[in-house]
Amino acid sequence: MWSPSVKSEFVTPTAASPAVQALTVETTPLDDVRQLIPFLDPRHPLLWLRRGDGIAGVGEAVRLEFTGPTRVTDAADAWRTLAAAATVTDPVRLPGSGLVAFGSFAFADESEQASVLIVPRVVIGRRAGRSWLTRVSVADASAEAPRDGGAAPAAALPKPTAFGPEFRLTMAPGQLSAAGYGEAVASVVARIAAGEVGKVVLSRELRAHLPAGADVRRALVELALGYSDCWTFAVDGFVGASPETLVRVTAGRVDAQVLAGTAARGANAETDARAATTLSASSKDRAEHAFAVDSVLESLRPHTRALESSAPFTLKLPNLWHLATDVVGTLADGSSALDLVAALHPTAAVAGTPRAAALAVIRELEPFDRGRYAGPTGWIGADGSGEWAVALRSAQIAPDGDLTAYAGGGIVADSDPVLEVAETTMKFRPIVEAFG
Numbered sequence: 211m212w213s214p215s216v217k218s219e220f221v222t223p224t225a226a227s228p229a230v231q232a233l234t235v236e237t238t239p240l241d242d243v244r245q246l247i248p249f250l251d252p253r254h255p256l257l258w259l260r261r262g263d264g265i266a267g268v269g270e271a272v273r274l275e276f277t278g279p280t281r282v283t284d285a286a287d288a289w290r291t292l293a294a295a296a297t298v299t300d301p302v303r304l305p306g307s308g309l310v311a312f313g314s315f316a317f318a319d320e321s322e323q324a325s326v327l328i329v330p331r332v333v334i335g336r337r338a339g340r341s342w343l344t345r346v347s348v349a350d351a352s353a354e355a356p357r358d359g360g361a362a363p364a365a366a367l368p369k370p371t372a373f374g375p376e377f378r379l380t381m382a383p384g385q386l387s388a389a390g391y392g393e394a395v396a397s398v399v400a401r402i403a404a405g406e407v408g409k410v411v412l413s414r415e416l417r418a419h420l421p422a423g424a425d426v427r428r429a430l431v432e433l434a435l436g437y438s439d440c441w442t443f444a445v446d447g448f449v450g451a452s453p454e455t456l457v458r459v460t461a462g463r464v465d466a467q468v469l470a471g472t473a474a475r476g477a478n479a480e481t482d483a484r485a486a487t488t489l490s491a492s493s494k495d496r497a498e499h500a501f502a503v504d505s506v507l508e509s510l511r512p513h514t515r516a517l518e519s520s521a522p523f524t525l526k527l528p529n530l531w532h533l534a535t536d537v538v539g540t541l542a543d544g545s546s547a548l549d550l551v552a553a554l555h556p557t558a559a560v561a562g563t564p565r566a567a568a569l570a571v572i573r574e575l576e577p578f579d580r581g582r583y584a585g586p587t588g589w590i591g592a593d594g595s596g597e598w599a600v601a602l603r604s605a606q607i608a609p610d611g612d613l614t615a616y617a618g619g620g621i622v623a624d625s626d627p628v629l630e631v632a633e634t635t636m637k638f639r640p641i642v643e644a645f646g
């Protein structure tokens with residue numbers, strides 16, 4: 211149960227967060243800030259942005275790391291404790307103002323990649339023409355005075371910085387080549403025919419190396435401009451532009467947009483319209499989509515009332531068409547956005563059906579750790595509100611500059627290996643073009 215409290219003074223340490231920190235958080239309104247990206251740290255950007263609205267974080271006031279099967283529920287618990295110990299002044303009261311943490315979680319229980327919640331020292335936010343600045347300062351719960359002297363008084367906007375030099379990366383196949391991916395797809399189709407599993411989402415990776423000191427904001431600008439209807443994100447070196455909303459919680463309302471089923475865009479208006487019509491009529495894509503919608507409804511139902519889903523429709527993105535379904539409901543049990551993320555992940559849009567069997571096939575056929583690809587990425591607020599995407603069309607940048615990009619697709623009984631390879635190539639486009 212989520213019981214919002216932003217004024218509590220007393221903190222109980224938890225296993226996930228042994229030294230609980232008391233945060234002082236102050237949000238002040240700003241004149242409209244149209245561009246958030248120039249304010250980011252070029253090498254450690256924290257960003258959540260769609261259609262020009264979102265939040266940009268600078269610095270780290272708190273960093274919590276989680277691993278293993280309970281990583282999301284541990285994070286939800288740790289966040290409750292941290293938020294309850296914070297003193298928050300927030301006259302703006304918009305989604306993303308006040309105390310927020312950016313988060314990104316590994317896809318797999320056994321992943322070596324840490325899952326994180328990061329509370330920035332400074333957040334600049336923008337929503338519907340209103341902007342704000344949030345400053346965060348930290349004190350140990352036991353300490354008498356804040357370590358860094360308390361929240362800075364409501365202050366001027368931090369300065370945007372000039373972009374570093376342009377760079378272009380060449381991506382090379384990773385541990386699973388395009389041909390190897392085609393073979394893995396054929397193997398999944400055979401397992402489906404044998405009745406072992408209904409659907410499996412398989413992926414492959416591309417690799418590159420970022421020059422020392424590269425300004426990652428350049429790629430974020432490309433993603434945000436090229437894919438403005440997607441969630442452009444950057445958290446702890448993990449960047450992307452995902453079209454899929456895993457879940458949003460705002461003022462007791464819960465919504466999601468499920469995507470599964472993909473077609474190439476046509477070369478002209480006529481073939482493009484035909485591609486969309488063919489996609490919505492395709493029994494293969496509709497089957498793939500239905501698995502994903504069912505898994506989301508099943509996970510959200512215990513936490514919501516009046517949960518409804520739209521009929522599937524075609525969603526146009528610059529690089530492809532998707533089949534999409536909108537889901538909306540009312541929060542019934544006080545869950546936070548992270549509680550719902552824990553209930554939802556991994557959906558059948560990124561794992562398959564039945565879930566356990568599909569995950570076993572992924573472990574067997576993908577010779578790499580997905581890291582945070584296809585995991586939940588987004589933000590959580592002090593009152594449990596938040597916005598989370600399924601982290602698709604994404605890449606992880608390691609501290610040494612190694613970059614790994616990921617793309618996959620849902621494999622069902624009628625999937626064709628050649629077409630599935632082509633689909634992953636289309637899905638790599640946002641990242642390949644942003645860095646290339």
Ligand SMILES: C=C(O[C@H]1C=CC=C(C(=O)O)[C@@H]1O)C(=O)O
Binds near residue numbers: 454560621
């Ligand atoms: C697994 C990915 O996409 C998922 C989301 C939308 C459509 C999908 C598909 O048509 O296969 C996938 O389920 C990816 O982009 O890497």
